[in-house]
Amino acid sequence: MTAPALQVSDLTVRYGEVLALDSVSLALDPARICGLVGTNGSGKTTLFKAILGLVAAEDGQVRMHGHRPRAARAKGVVSYVPQTEQVDWQFPVRVIDVVLMGRYGRMGPTRRPRRADHDAVAAALERTGLTHLAHRQIGALSGGQRKRVFIARAIAQDASLLLLDEPFSGVDRRAQADIVDVLHAMRHEGHTLLVSTHDLAGLARLCDEAVLLQRRVVAHGPPEQVLTPHRLAEAFGVPAHTVGEGAQ
Numbered sequence: 001m002t003a004p005a006l007q008v009s010d011l012t013v014r015y016g017e018v019l020a021l022d023s024v025s026l027a028l029d030p031a032r033i034c035g036l037v038g039t040n041g042s043g044k045t046t047l048f049k050a051i052l053g054l055v056a057a058e059d060g061q062v063r064m065h066g067h068r069p070r071a072a073r074a075k076g077v078v079s080y081v082p083q084t085e086q087v088d089w090q091f092p093v094r095v096i097d098v099v100l101m102g103r104y105g106r107m108g109p110t111r112r113p114r115r116a117d118h119d120a121v122a123a124a125l126e127r128t129g130l131t132h133l134a135h136r137q138i139g140a141l142s143g144g145q146r147k148r149v150f151i152a153r154a155i156a157q158d159a160s161l162l163l164l165d166e167p168f169s170g171v172d173r174r175a176q177a178d179i180v181d182v183l184h185a186m187r188h189e190g191h192t193l194l195v196s197t198h199d200l201a202g203l204a205r206l207c208d209e210a211v212l213l214q215r216r217v218v219a220h221g222p223p224e225q226v227l228t229p230h231r232l233a234e235a236f237g238v239p240a241h242t243v244g245e246g247a248q
């Protein structure tokens with residue numbers, strides 16, 4: 001039996017007095033797109049960080065294709081697109097250089113790119129519609145374009161598991177639709193994606209399954225079964241008709 005792409009078991013994370021995750025368990029099969037939804041402060045970013053081993057868990061364990069967080073990161077099994085990048089936007093680095101960083105794990109200590117690295121970068125730029133901006137300084141891009149650069153970096157890394165924290169925030173509808181197409185293509189190629197989003201209306205279009213997080217996993221299953229009218233009203237205070245196919 002193959003290991004799940006992601007297995008989170010009884011994960012508990014505390015920031016001092018704040019219980020951010022309370023015994024969260026979650027398993028994802030390979031080649032699935034799972035939407036992670038929840039109100040502000042429900043623990044989505046904390047879950048990503050705990051999966052990556054970037055925040056310490058009080059309890060529980062994480063495996064990615066059988067690997068612990070540190071090993072999974074070292075082997076390039078997982079890539080992460082954070083909600084906001086801690087970047088000095090004045091630093092003179094071009095789009096193509098940032099995307100190439102996704103290949104560093106494969107380049108060895110010399111960091112000398114080979115043909116396959118250049119090809120992967122070109123393909124990632126193409127897929128995210130950034131080819132024409134490849135030589136632009138990253139500080140000279142719009143917020144939505146920057147977001148796409150970091151998605152391109154994750155694509156270039158070619159990790160089997162991608163964690164994307166709100167990839168659609170600050171991105172216009174056209175670019176959003178393009179990103180959804182890219183994510184579907186990646187799933188088709190066998191990648192597994194965990195994607196946090198506040199776009200409840202787009203969830204059914206994007207995802208095979210959804211997780212509703214409220215410090216704990218409230219529900220996990222097909223999007224329409226997870227976001228029932230009752231749960232929507234309770235968790236988000238929104239009416240049911242705002243969710244569903246073509247409802248945006």
Ligand SMILES: Nc1ncnc2c1ncn2[C@@H]1O[C@H](COP(=O)(O)OP(=O)(O)OP(=O)(O)O)[C@@H](O)[C@H]1O
Pocket residue numbers: 015016018019020038039040041042043044045046047
């Ligand atoms: N570094 C930190 N120190 C203390 N508390 C934190 C820290 N980071 C997050 N928290 C708290 O942990 C809880 C979960 O936060 P988290 O950022 O994971 O939520 P989120 O679901 O990603 O929210 P959003 O939708 O607003 O991005 C919140 O109560 C938050 O205030």
